[in-house]
Amino acid sequence: MSVKLSKDDLTPIAGGGLLHRRLFLKGGVVLATAQAIARPLRAEETATAPPPVDPADPPWLHETGGPFTGYGTPSKYEKYVVRNIGGNRTPAGEGVSWTPLQDLEGIVTPSGLHFERHHDGVPAIDPTLHRLVIHGLVRQPLEYTVESLLRYPMRSRFLFIECGGNSNAGWHQEPIQRPVGDFHGLVSCSEWTGVPLSVLLDEAGVDSKASWVIAEGGDAGLLNVSLPLSKLADDAMIALYQNGERVRPENGYPIRLIVPGWEGITNVKWLRRLQVTDQPAMTRNETAKYTELLPSGKARMFTFVMHAKSLITSPSPGQKMYGPNVYEIRGLAWSGRGKIAKVDISADGGHSWAEADLQDPVLSQCFTRFRLPWKWDGQPAILKSRATDESGYVQPERDVLVKERGREGYFHYNAIVSWAIDEDGEITHVYA
Numbered sequence: 001m002s003v004k005l006s007k008d009d010l011t012p013i014a015g016g017g018l019l020h021r022r023l024f025l026k027g028g029v030v031l032a033t034a035q036a037i038a039r040p041l042r043a044e045e046t047a048t049a050p051p052p053v054d055p056a057d058p059p060w061l062h063e064t065g066g067p068f069t070g071y072g073t074p075s076k077y078e079k080y081v082v083r084n085i086g087g088n089r090t091p092a093g094e095g096v097s098w099t100p101l102q103d104l105e106g107i108v109t110p111s112g113l114h115f116e117r118h119h120d121g122v123p124a125i126d127p128t129l130h131r132l133v134i135h136g137l138v139r140q141p142l143e144y145t146v147e148s149l150l151r152y153p154m155r156s157r158f159l160f161i162e163c164g165g166n167s168n169a170g171w172h173q174e175p176i177q178r179p180v181g182d183f184h185g186l187v188s189c190s191e192w193t194g195v196p197l198s199v200l201l202d203e204a205g206v207d208s209k210a211s212w213v214i215a216e217g218g219d220a221g222l223l224n225v226s227l228p229l230s231k232l233a234d235d236a237m238i239a240l241y242q243n244g245e246r247v248r249p250e251n252g253y254p255i256r257l258i259v260p261g262w263e264g265i266t267n268v269k270w271l272r273r274l275q276v277t278d279q280p281a282m283t284r285n286e287t288a289k290y291t292e293l294l295p296s297g298k299a300r301m302f303t304f305v306m307h308a309k310s311l312i313t314s315p316s317p318g319q320k321m322y323g324p325n326v327y328e329i330r331g332l333a334w335s336g337r338g339k340i341a342k343v344d345i346s347a348d349g350g351h352s353w354a355e356a357d358l359q360d361p362v363l364s365q366c367f368t369r370f371r372l373p374w375k376w377d378g379q380p381a382i383l384k385s386r387a388t389d390e391s392g393y394v395q396p397e398r399d400v401l402v403k404e405r406g407r408e409g410y411f412h413y414n415a416i417v418s419w420a421i422d423e424d425g426e427i428t429h430v431y432a
C-alpha cells in the first residue's frame with residue numbers, strides 16, 4: 001500500500017545516508033531511487049502486447065515444457081547455491097558444511113541447505129529398526145519405535161539451530177574475506193514438528209531426585225551430551241518433521257532432539273537414548289570440547305544459550321554494488337533467549353544508528369529478517385548491524401567481546417559484524 005510521502009521521508013535519519021525504515025513500506029522506492037532499476041521500454045516495444053512468438057524467442061516460449069517430477073529440485077540456473085563443505089577431513093564424516101546465507105531470503109532455510117555438523121558422518125538409519133529408549137531415574141523405562149512416536153500429539157515451531165563454533169574465525173587476528181555463509185553459516189532455521197519431550201518424560205515418570213538427562217545419538221560414535229532436565233521438560237521436542245517433510249538424514253532422520261535456543265551440540269541427531277540422572281556425565285563434548293578458556297585461565301562450561309546475533313546478508317562480501325542509489329539493506333537476526341526486539345544499522349562505522357524494520361513474523365528463538373532503505377552516495381561507508389533481544393541483551397562490538405573473553409574461546413562468537421564499502425563498490429569484511 002502506498003501512502004503519501006513527504007520530503008522528510010527522504011531525509012537520512014543517520015549518518016552515511018540511512019533512511020527511515022517505513023520508506024519502502026510506504027511505497028517510496030520510486031521516489032527514492034536516483035536511477036530507475038528497471039529498463040524503461042521504448043515506444044515501439046509497447047506497440048504489440050503480448051509480444052509475438054517468433055523462432056528467435058527462447059525455446060520455452062514455443063515448446064511444451066518438461067515432464068512432472070515426483071520430487072522437485074531447484075532450477076539448474078541456481079546450481080551455485082549449495083552448502084560449502086569445509087576442508088578435507090579425516091575421517092571423511094567429521095566436519096561441517098555451511099549454509100549459503102548470502103543467497104537466501106526470508107527466514108526459512110531450505111532443508112537441503114541446512115548446515116551440517118557431523119562427528120561421525122551421516123548414518124543410513126532404517127526407521128523400522130530405530131528405537132528411542134528413556135531410562136535411568138524413571139518409574140517405568142520405555143522404548144519407542146518411530147511408528148509409535150508418530151502417533152503422539154505434535155507441535156510445530158520455527159527455530160534456528162546454531163553451532164557453538166559458528167563464526168569462530170572472528171576470534172582470529174585478520175578479518176576473513178569470504179561470502180557471509182562461509183564464515184557465519186553454521187546456523188539455519190527450519191520449521192520443526194514433533195512430540196514435546198515433556199509428554200514422554202511424564203509417561204516414563206521422572207524421579208524427584210532427577211536433574212540431568214544424558215542424550216545419545218545413533219551415529220557410530222554414539223555422540224552424547226548432558227542436559228539439564230528442567231530445560232528438556234520445558235520446551236524440548238523429539239522432531240520427526242523438518243519444513244513439512246520428514247527430517248533429512250543429515251539433520252537427524254528419523255528423529256532428533258530439538259532444544260530451542262541452545263547451542264547446536266545439544267540438538268542430538270539420530271536420537272536413541274535419554275538417560276535420566278542426578279548429575280552430568282562429564283562427557284567429552286562438555287569437557288574437552290564445547291567449553292571456553294577465559295583469560296583468567298578458568299573455562300566456561302555448559303554455556304548452552306546462544307546469544308543475540310545479527311548479520312547483513314545484502315550487501316555483503318562477494319556481492320556487488322550498482323553505483324550510487326537507494327538500496328535495501330537486508331539481514332538476519334536471532335537470539336536463543338527469545339524474540340529479537342530491534343536491530344539497529346549503522347552506515348558510518350557505528351557513529352550513528354537507525355532502527356531497521358523487522359519483517360513479520362518475529363518469533364522466539366527463530367531467524368528474524370530485517371530491512372532498511374539506504375541512500376548510498378558512492379562514498380566509502382562501513383555497514384554494521386546490532387541486535388537487541390527481548391531480554392534486553394545487546395549484541396557486543398568485537399573489541400568488547402574479545403576483552404571479556406580473550407582469544408582462546410573458540411565458541412560463542414557473536415560480535416557485531418562490519419562490512420566496508422569503497423568508492424568502487426567493493427565490499428570487504430573489516431574489524432571497525
Ligand SMILES: Nc1nc2c(c(=O)[nH]1)N[C@H]1C(S)=C(S)[C@@H](COP(=O)(O)O)O[C@H]1N2
Binds near residue numbers: 120163267269
Ligand atoms: N548424533 C549426533 N548429534 C549431533 C551431532 C553429531 O555429530 N552427532 N553434531 C552436533 C552439533 S556439534 C551440531 S552444531 C548440530 C548440527 O546439526 P545439523 O547437522 O542438523 O545442522 O548437531 C549436533 N547433534
Ligand SMILES: [Mo]
Binds near residue numbers: 117162163164165
Ligand atoms: Mo556444533
